[in-house]
Amino acid sequence: MAENNRAVVKLKEKFASSIIEVVEFRGEVTVTIKKEDLLAVLAFLKQALQYNLLTDVTAIDYLGKKEERFMMVYLLYSIPNKDRLRIKTAVSEAECHIESATQVWATANWLEREVYDLFGITFDNHPDLRRILMTPDWEGYPLRKDYPLQGPDREPYKGRLS
Amino acid sequence: MATTEKMTLNMGPQHPSTHGVLRLVLELDGEVITKITPDIGYLHRGVEKLSEHRTYHQVLPLTDRLDYLAPMHNNLGYILTVEKLLDIQVPERAQTIRIIMAELTRLESHLVWLATHALDIGAMTVFLYAFREREVIMETYELISGARMTSNFFRAGGLSQDVPPEFEKKVRDFIAAMPANLDQYEGLLTTNPIWLKRTVGNGVISAEDAIDMGITGPALRGSGVDLDLRRDNPYSGYENYQFQIPVGEKCDTFDRYKVRLVEMREACKIINQALDRLKPGPVLADCPQVCYPPKENVYNSIEGLIHHFKIASEGYPVPEGEVYQGVENPKGELGFYIVSDGSSKPYRMRIRPPSFVNLQAIEKMAKGAMIADLVAVIGTLDVVLGEIDR
Numbered sequence: 001m002a003e004n005n006r007a008v009v010k011l012k013e014k015f016a017s018s019i020i021e022v023v024e025f026r027g028e029v030t031v032t033i034k035k036e037d038l039l040a041v042l043a044f045l046k047q048a049l050q051y052n053l054l055t056d057v058t059a060i061d062y063l064g065k066k067e068e069r070f071m072m073v074y075l076l077y078s079i080p081n082k083d084r085l086r087i088k089t090a091v092s093e094a095e096c097h098i099e100s101a102t103q104v105w106a107t108a109n110w111l112e113r114e115v116y117d118l119f120g121i122t123f124d125n126h127p128d129l130r131r132i133l134m135t136p137d138w139e140g141y142p143l144r145k146d147y148p149l150q151g152p153d154r155e156p157y158k159g160r161l162s
Numbered sequence: 163m164a165t166t167e168k169m170t171l172n173m174g175p176q177h178p179s180t181h182g183v184l185r186l187v188l189e190l191d192g193e194v195i196t197k198i199t200p201d202i203g204y205l206h207r208g209v210e211k212l213s214e215h216r217t218y219h220q221v222l223p224l225t226d227r228l229d230y231l232a233p234m235h236n237n238l239g240y241i242l243t244v245e246k247l248l249d250i251q252v253p254e255r256a257q258t259i260r261i262i263m264a265e266l267t268r269l270e271s272h273l274v275w276l277a278t279h280a281l282d283i284g285a286m287t288v289f290l291y292a293f294r295e296r297e298v299i300m301e302t303y304e305l306i307s308g309a310r311m312t313s314n315f316f317r318a319g320g321l322s323q324d325v326p327p328e329f330e331k332k333v334r335d336f337i338a339a340m341p342a343n344l345d346q347y348e349g350l351l352t353t354n355p356i357w358l359k360r361t362v363g364n365g366v367i368s369a370e371d372a373i374d375m376g377i378t379g380p381a382l383r384g385s386g387v388d389l390d391l392r393r394d395n396p397y398s399g400y401e402n403y404q405f406q407i408p409v410g411e412k413c414d415t416f417d418r419y420k421v422r423l424v425e426m427r428e429a430c431k432i433i434n435q436a437l438d439r440l441k442p443g444p445v446l447a448d449c450p451q452v453c454y455p456p457k458e459n460v461y462n463s464i465e466g467l468i469h470h471f472k473i474a475s476e477g478y479p480v481p482e483g484e485v486y487q488g489v490e491n492p493k494g495e496l497g498f499y500i501v502s503d504g505s506s507k508p509y510r511m512r513i514r515p516p517s518f519v520n521l522q523a524i525e526k527m528a529k530g531a532m533i534a535d536l537v538a539v540i541g542t543l544d545v546v547l548g549e550i551d552r
Contacts, residue, residue: 025483026249056512058514065503079389106374133202133551135203143211147211
């Protein structure tokens with residue numbers, strides 16, 4: 001179970017106050033932590049528990065579903081132990097920024113740029129925070145739930161008329 | 163006293179050696195590269211946004227179009243993620259056919275990589291040979307799915323249909339001829355002095371740097387890190403197959419070339435083992451909530467028609483939760499992360515694209531090199547822009 005997961009045991013010892021929730025679903029462990037402790041937790045997982053590969057960084061928009069609108073997701077993989085761990089932390093719309101994980105892994109650079117580009121979450125101490133997929137002058141953040149599928153200023157697609 | 167100043171050179175997005183619409187802004191000191199700024203996004207289609215507005219079944223064709231050189235493997239990654247959410251078991255025969263197609267796809271992707279990589283460096287003959295073999299794989303695709311590239315063949319619970327009887331012979335003949343073909347490519351390249359001059363010591367990235375940059379797949383194994391999800395976190399029954407995982411030592415373009423060539427030989431072995439395991443049986447799980455009914459029921463009975471109509475129009479609800487599934491794509495780890503809110507459409511679908519993450523290392527690998535060596539580095543990273551831009 002999730003409580004016996006090697007990372008969860010150690011995290012509960014060291015960061016007891018910052019863990020909000022531990023969930024296991026289909027064999028995958030997700031730990032939700034407080035935003036302030038993100039870098040400390042990530043660095044600890046990398047150095048002490050051999051989660052040396054940052055597989056992915058992404059975000060989820062819970063517009064109208066949760067109190068804090070965004071959820072940042074960090075997917076870690078341990079090459080020596082061959083297991084995964086997912087770290088999540090909530091980011092509110094009012095304070096839409098978070099520490100950059102580039103200080104722990106260089107690969108976070110482009111992944112965070114993509115989150116900034118598509119969700120509008122800014123990363124503090126990021127070396128090169130620019131849009132990456134959309135053009136530099138683009139307005140709005142396409143993966144937000146309130147951004148229309150067809151793009152701005154266009155009628156919604158109503159299906160074929162014939 | 164003559165003064166020199168640095169020059170900015172624009173490379174791409176329309177450039178034959180960038181393998182698609184990749185734009186690189188180079189800062190040059192003479193012919194030596196001092197800075198590389200990649201500019202991507204020319205092919206952005208908003209696949210992640212689109213998938214939030216489609217049923218799980220309708221998302222599948224979008225995945226073919228990510229890495230268009232490995233469509234079946236993309237389908238597999240997506241379908242495995244949906245199956246993990248649904249928690250359904252796939253029949254043995256469907257799993258075996260999936261593995262055959264996934265490995266054929268690996269061969270196809272590596273063949274195109276070899277062909278274009280060699281062509282970029284100036285060895286044109288290999289291109290013609292590799293595309294000759296690729297054509298057979300494309301024909302196999304067409305035989306089973308009706309399309310050469312946009313296969314859309316797998317379904318949650320199994321396959322869209324069983325393979326035709328001539329499939330097995332076609333694949334067996336192809337695999338029997340493949341080792342000799344690989345010898346032929348190697349004969350043209352492996353000891354070729356020009357090839358060695360261009361690849362040995364080019365694009366070096368150490369194991370630590372490669373892990374720090376998040377590189378996966380053959381590019382990581384070329385740097386000596388032994389990581390392959392097929393063995394380490396097996397999916398779709400890969401635990402039942404014996405195969406070697408090659409790793410490089412010198413972390414350069416030549417080692418990555420060797421790794422991919424050995425991988426092609428190993429893919430042939432996996433396909434042979436899978437063909438031996440192929441037994442008659444169903445190819446779709448017995449799960450009517452998710453799986454379409456057989457076509458003869460749809461055409462001949464009202465119940466079958468209603469069943470088909472219901473899945474096609476409403477989709478199927480997927481339990482609430484979130485899962486991630488990574489698969490060892492020919493380019494690296496392709497991952498799908500789906501958050502479900504219990505409806506028939508994904509609440510959020512994230513695609514973890516291997517090419518996107520691998521491309522990030524280009525500056526580290528090609529800084530200080532000549533422009534011609536940069537072309538070799540783009541080739542050895544084996545990126546596909548359809549997947550980078552999504």
